[in-house]
Amino acid sequence: MKIKTGTFAATLLAASLTAGLASGAWAQQPADGANPASAGTSETGSAGNANGGGLPQIQQQGDVSYTSGGVGLDESRALLREQAHWPLSLRFTGPTADYLSGVNVRIVGGKGGEVLNTESMGPYMLVKLPPGSYIVYAKYKDQEKKQSVNVSGPGKAKAAFHWSIQ
Secondary structure, three states, rough: OOOOHHHHHHHHHHHHHHHHHHHHHHHHHOOOOHHHHOOOOEEEEEEOOOOOOOOOOOEEEEEEEEEEEEOOOOHHHHHHHHHHHEEEEEEEEOOHHHHHOOOOOEEEEOOOOEEEEEEOOOOEEEEEOEEEEEEEEEEOOOEEEEEEEOOOOOOOOOEEEEOOOO
């Protein structure tokens, strides 16, 4: 029996893809065998978060809640959508408008007390702060920038930081 190598390889590839898809569908079935559509769960979160809709995990530091991310499209969309509900929105970009992560963020209140000190997990950060004046320090690599912000309510205060270093 003579088999053409190209045809045989294509057949093997198709068979392995079919088996992979079938095993993936099987793996998504609940342990009790119930239909996932009727199982009563609605998973809308992205990997590693419990907030749903792609919003990254909300963190807490003292009295301040914050979330950051936006590396994936679902997170970016969720963070941009949620800006209107958070008192302070921050954005971090680099050369040619590249989005940055790993930016150290410090927020200091009007009386000089530090209210937040964390690292951004992506180009967007949303912060829940009480109304007032703050200074936001953002440090990327060895370059620190600062901006004053006046937080007056949800969706009002925004600050964008841009670095020309890579």
